[in-house]
Amino acid sequence: MTYGMHHDRSAGALAWLVHNIEPPEPDDVPAVFTCRAALINSAQRRLDRALLGADAESVVPGYRGYRRDLRGLVSASPLLLAELLREVPRLEGHAIALTDVLARQPPGQSRQVWVEAARHATLATETVLSSAAWMGRPGRAWQIVADVADVVEAVVLLDSRLAPVAASLDARWARWCRRESGSLRVVARQASILARSAELDPGTDALARLETLRRPVVLSRLEHIVDGVQAAEQIARRGLPSVGELRAFAIMQSDIAAACIQLVGAGRGDPLRDAFRWRERRYRQLAASTTRVASLSSGGGADLLCQTQEIGRQILVATRSRAVVSLGVLADFDHHSPRLARAVEANIRTAFANGRYLVADQRSVEPRWRRVGPGEDIALLDSLREVQSRPDGATTGRTGDSELLWAASRVARLDRSADEREAEKAGRPPGVRPRVDGDASAARRNLRESLERQWLPRPSTPNRRPSLGC
Amino acid sequence: MDLTSFTVPTPEVQRARSVLAELCEIGVELMERERHIDVLLAFDRLAPSAGIAWVPPEPSVGLSNVDEALAAARTALEAVLNDPTRHQIAPLDAAMAAWHVDQAQGRR
Numbered sequence: 211m212t213y214g215m216h217h218d219r220s221a222g223a224l225a226w227l228v229h230n231i232e233p234p235e236p237d238d239v240p241a242v243f244t245c246r247a248a249l250i251n252s253a254q255r256r257l258d259r260a261l262l263g264a265d266a267e268s269v270v271p272g273y274r275g276y277r278r279d280l281r282g283l284v285s286a287s288p289l290l291l292a293e294l295l296r297e298v299p300r301l302e303g304h305a306i307a308l309t310d311v312l313a314r315q316p317p318g319q320s321r322q323v324w325v326e327a328a329r330h331a332t333l334a335t336e337t338v339l340s341s342a343a344w345m346g347r348p349g350r351a352w353q354i355v356a357d358v359a360d361v362v363e364a365v366v367l368l369d370s371r372l373a374p375v376a377a378s379l380d381a382r383w384a385r386w387c388r389r390e391s392g393s394l395r396v397v398a399r400q401a402s403i404l405a406r407s408a409e410l411d412p413g414t415d416a417l418a419r420l421e422t423l424r425r426p427v428v429l430s431r432l433e434h435i436v437d438g439v440q441a442a443e444q445i446a447r448r449g450l451p452s453v454g455e456l457r458a459f460a461i462m463q464s465d466i467a468a469a470c471i472q473l474v475g476a477g478r479g480d481p482l483r484d485a486f487r488w489r490e491r492r493y494r495q496l497a498a499s500t501t502r503v504a505s506l507s508s509g510g511g512a513d514l515l516c517q518t519q520e521i522g523r524q525i526l527v528a529t530r531s532r533a534v535v536s537l538g539v540l541a542d543f544d545h546h547s548p549r550l551a552r553a554v555e556a557n558i559r560t561a562f563a564n565g566r567y568l569v570a571d572q573r574s575v576e577p578r579w580r581r582v583g584p585g586e587d588i589a590l591l592d593s594l595r596e597v598q599s600r601p602d603g604a605t606t607g608r609t610g611d612s613e614l615l616w617a618a619s620r621v622a623r624l625d626r627s628a629d630e631r632e633a634e635k636a637g638r639p640p641g642v643r644p645r646v647d648g649d650a651s652a653a654r655r656n657l658r659e660s661l662e663r664q665w666l667p668r669p670s671t672p673n674r675r676p677s678l679g680c
Numbered sequence: 681m682d683l684t685s686f687t688v689p690t691p692e693v694q695r696a697r698s699v700l701a702e703l704c705e706i707g708v709e710l711m712e713r714e715r716h717i718d719v720l721l722a723f724d725r726l727a728p729s730a731g732i733a734w735v736p737p738e739p740s741v742g743l744s745n746v747d748e749a750l751a752a753a754r755t756a757l758e759a760v761l762n763d764p765t766r767h768q769i770a771p772l773d774a775a776m777a778a779w780h781v782d783q784a785q786g787r788r
Contacts, residue, residue, distance in 0.1 A: 221770065221771065221772045222764075222771050222772070224772055224775075225761070225764065225770075225771035225772040225774065225775035226771075226775070228772070228775040228776060228778075228779050229761045229775045229778060231779075360772055363776065364772060364775075364776070367776070367779050399721070454724070454727060457720070457724060458724070461717065461720060461721070461724075464713075464717070465717075468713065490713070491708055494707070494708050494713070494716055494717070494720070495708045497704070497720050498704040498705050498707060498708060498716075498720065499705070501700075501701035501704050501705065501723060501737060502701060502736050502737065504686070504733065504736065570736035570737070570739070571736075572739055576735075577688075577694075577735045577736045577737065577738055577739070578686070578735055578736070579686060579735065579736060
C-alpha cells in the first residue's frame with residue numbers, strides 16, 4: 211500500500227472515533243493509550259521528516275551552495291506544531307507494547323478502530339521515512355504536513371473523552387490537557403490551513419519567486435510584531451488569496467485580537483482593550499462574510515497566512531508564558547493593523563473587478579455564483595472596510611487615549627534604535643544605557659515616562675492569565 | 681475554472697452548509713465568541729475535496745433560533761457520517777465539522 215492509502219485508512223478510522231466518541235471501557239484503556247501514543251509518535255516523526263527531508267534546493271535555482279528544507283522556507287505553525295508535539299504526554303507507564311496491541315484481535319469495535327488508526331498511521335510514517343521519491347517535491351512535503359496536522363487535531367479532540375481516565379492516572383497529563391492541549395489544537399488547525407494553501411500554491415514548485423519578492427519574515431520577539439505586520443502588508447499586495455485562505459486569515463486575526471485582549475490584562479489600557487475587542491468582532495464578521503463568496507483562484511495567500519501565523523506565534527508565546535507586555539507594543543501593533551487590512555482590501559477589490567471573485571446570486575432560484583458589477587456593494591468588502599475603522603467611527607489615524615498610547619510606543623521605538631546605535635559606537639551591549647543628562651534622548655525618555663505614568667499604570671504584581679486556547 | 685464548473689453537493693452536505701453559513705452571518709450578534717468560532721470552523725471544514733468546487737449555500741431563510749439551527753446542521757452531518765463515501769468530502773473533515781457543531785451546542 212502507498213503512503214496515501216495508509217493515511218486514508220488511518221484518517222477514516224479517526225473520523226469514526228471522532229464521530230462516535232465515547233470514553234474507553236476500563237479493559238480497553240491500556241490498548242487505547244498505546245494506540246494514542248503510536249499516533250502521536252508517528253505524527254511527530256512524520257512531521258520532522260517532512261520539515262527536514264524535503265529538498266527545496268532542487269527547485270530553487272541559485273541555491274547550490276547549501277541545502278534548504280521546508281524548515282528554512284517556513285516559520286510559525288509547522289515548526290511550533292513539531293515543538294508542541296514533543297511535549298505531549300504519551301502515558302507510557304499505562305500503555306503496553308504496540309506490537310502486542312497490533313498482534314491481537316481486539317474484541318470491541320471502538321478498540322478495533324483505535325488499532326486500525328494506529329496501525330495505518332505507523333505504516334504511513336514508515337512509508338515516508340523509507341521512501342525518497344517525494345523529497346524533491348516540496349508540494350508533497352506540504353501534503354504530509356497537512357495530514358499530520360489533521361491527525362494531531364483529531365487526537366486532541368479524542369483526548370477530551372480520555373480525560374476522566376487519564377487525569378486520574380497521570381497528573382502531568384491533566385496539567386498538559388488544562389494548559390497546552392488547546393494551544394496544540396489551534397496550532398494544528400493553522401498548520402493544516404497553511405499546508406493546504408502552500409500545497410496548492412503554484413509558487414511551491416517555483417520557489418525562485420520568493421527570492422525576488424518580499425518573503426515572510428521570522429520574528430524573534432514580541433516587540434517585532436509591527437515588523438511582521440509591515441511585511442504582511444507588502445506580501446498582501448501580491449498573491450491573491452482564495453476565499454478559504456481569506457477566511458483563515460480573518461479567523462487568525464480574530465484569534466490574535468482575542469489574545470491581545472488577554473495581554474492587555476485587567477485594569478490597564480481600556481481604550482486599547484476596546485480597540486482589540488472591536489477588531490476581534492470585525493474580523494469574525496469578515497470571516498462570516500466569506501461564506502457566500504467563491505474564488506476562481508487556486509490560492510496564492512500562503513505567504514500571507516505564514517506571516518500572520520508568525521505574528522500570532524509571538525503573541526501565543528507571550529500569552530503562554532503569562533508575560534506582562536508593554537501596552538506601547540500592543541498600541542503600536544493596533545496602530546499598524548488597519549494598513550494590512552487596507553492592502554488585503556485593495557487586492558480583493560481588484561479581484562472582484564476582474565471576475566476572480568464571485569458572490570452568490572440572490573436573485574436566482576437555484577444557488578449559483580455570479581460576477582460582481584462595477585461599483586456594487588459587497589458584504590465582504592464592507593467587512594474589510596469595517597476592520598480598518600475604529601470603535602469611535604474614525605477610519606484613519608487615532609484619537610484620544612489611543613493616540614497617546616501610540617505616541618508612547620513610537621518614542622519607545624525611537625529610543626530603542628538610538629540606544630542600539632549608541633551601543634554599537636561605544637562597544638557596549640544594547641540595553642546597557644550610560645547615564646546621560648540633558649540630551650535629546652533623555653528628553654524623549656522623560657516624555658515616554660510621563661506618558662506611561664499617565665496612561666500605562668504598571669500592575670504591582672504580574673498578571674496571571676490563562677494560556678491561549680479555544 | 682469558470683462559472684459553469686461548480687457542482688451541487690449532496691442534499692445533506694448542502695443542508696449543513698446552508699444552515700452553518702447563515703449561523704456564521706448572524707453569529708457575531710447572537711453568539712459568544714467561542715461559539716461563533718466553532719460555527720465558523722465547522723463551516724470551514726465543509727469544503728469539497730481537491731479539484732471540486734461547489735455552488736453557494738442556499739439563500740438565507742431568516743434563522744431565529746440558534747439551537748434549533750445547530751441541531752438541524754448536526755442531523756445533516758450525521759447523515760453524511762453514516763455514509764461518508766458518496767459526499768465528495770473527506771470523512772475526517774465531516775467528523776470534525778460535526779465535532780465543532782457539538783461544541784457550539786454545548787456552549788449555550
